Amino acid sequence: MDNSAQLDLLNSLSGTVSEFQAGIGKLDKALSHHASGDAFDHAKHSATGLPAMAAWRHAGDKLETMVADDLCRCRRIERCSFISDEELASGGGR
Numbered sequence: 001m002d003n004s005a006q007l008d009l010l011n012s013l014s015g016t017v018s019e020f021q022a023g024i025g026k027l028d029k030a031l032s033h034h035a036s037g038d039a040f041d042h043a044k045h046s047a048t049g050l051p052a053m054a055a056w057r058h059a060g061d062k063l064e065t066m067v068a069d070d071l072c073r074c075r076r077i078e079r080c081s082f083i084s085d086e087e088l089a090s091g092g093g094r
Helices: 004-032 039-066 077-082 085-089
Strands: none
Touching (some): 004 039
């Protein structure tokens, strides 16, 4: 039995999940570092988080096209951004 299509899909999904997790790490790192100095320094620092946010969002958008809504704890990436841990634990993110 040829299961190469399923294996390709699994590899693609696994790679996208890894990309999503890496994006979370980069975004967390960018947001946890705080600039010191004047308002311009803070604005420059804030701008460094935008590429990390865009990369995370890109991976999330790809996942939305790969996983059915009824199988995902958060149907939309925007919802995942604001859902609480308690809501996830109770299944309220669905």
